[in-house]
Amino acid sequence: MKPLPLPALDARTVYGTCISKTRPAKAKARLTQLEDQVAAAAAEFEKAAEAAALHTLGHLKDQPDGDKTASRNKALTGCYTSRMARKGSAGRHIYNQLLKAANGLCPLCGHGYANTLDHQLPKSTYPLLAVTPANLVPACLTCNHAKGDSDPASAQEQTLHPYFDDITSHVWLAARLTEPPEPGVSFYVAPHPDWTPTLTARVQLHFRTFKLGKLYAAQVGTELGALNDYLQGKPYKAIVDELQHRAASYGTRNSWQAALYRALAASPWYVKAGYLNEWDG
Ligand SMILES: [Zn+2]
Incomplete structure (x- = not known):
């Protein structure tokens, strides 16, 4: 496990950049309305990650309570797939910047080639964290798949987070x-x-x-x-x-x-x- 510096990127600005080219205007307005929630969720995430307490963020989970929420969550996860990860999209330069920080080496295994971003907390479960920089970790494809959509239910169930966990001071x-x-x-x-x-x-x-x-x-x-x-x-x-x-x-x-x-x-x-x-x- 190789630690990486926490990206110096503001979550609200990143979200704003990703949605900036959204059309039609109605869809963009809808995403803009969620900006405060996205920024608040990102701040909570960072605080919890620092305290190794990502399992306490259950209130940010996707609440399947009707079509309206389902559609909102789809729009949020789409911000990652269509507006950040997709080549040529408004947020793709941020995706590249996050990936580049690993210098090609997957921090999760310290071995594979880091050519993907892994969501520390899965976007399908935590749509508000879909484009939160602190939740996006460079990873090789194998590690990305191995982790899948795992969602910690306790402090012990959190894999190490390269931006927040540094265990290099001891031989382990x-x-x-x-x-x-x-x-x-x-x-x-x-x-x-x-x-x-x-x-x-x-x-x-x-x-x-x-x-x-x-x-x-x-x-x-x-x-x-x-x-x-x-x-x-x-x-x-x-x-x-x-x-x-x-x-x-x-x-x-x-x-x-x-x-x-x-x-x-x-x-x-x-x-x-x-x-x-x-x-x-
Ligand atoms: Zn790896």
Whole structure:
């Protein structure tokens, strides 16, 4: 999980830009009338996200209480699909700006190519938040699909939000080495002692939702296969030093590579000759 700065965009202005080219005038007037509600919902969202309390926004949910509301909500979600995400639309430059902040890397998995925007709270359930900048997170397609329309019912059920949750100050990603007869590597969340039970549950949910363990393990074979020849014949201490150096040289301590090399350096079995195994993660 990679934190990103909260976009410096005013929710009311963004909404105004998205609806600016709406025709006919009657449809535009209708959307304009909703501006205060959209701005208020965005302010509530930011406050709740900062407090890791997105589950408390139930009152902003789509209330299916008749045709009038259904039509209003369709118009609001349409602001995203037709007036922000669609190429050439009035808000498309904002969409591009939000996406660009990720520099191409999906902040949810830290691995995939970020070419979509994911709604932290789904627009189908929270139409008022359809174009709220703080609710729009760059994501790769796989993560976007994995999260789907999930709607947290409790504090523990919130996946991490890259604009509000930063867990990079602690090492929390760990790798486990299994020895023969089935040598392999798996990844898991090692909760930091300073974490609250809620944060621990959230990180574990994030890890499960985006299948990070599988994603990382899938790459181990290539990484270790290339290492076999390099380590072969080197003395024990030189191998440990090399592995420790690699673990430390990854700037982000919670990258799967850093976790992998920490585990390898700590395994006498691997250092002695385990590296000669066929590795497939
Ligand atoms: Zn991703």
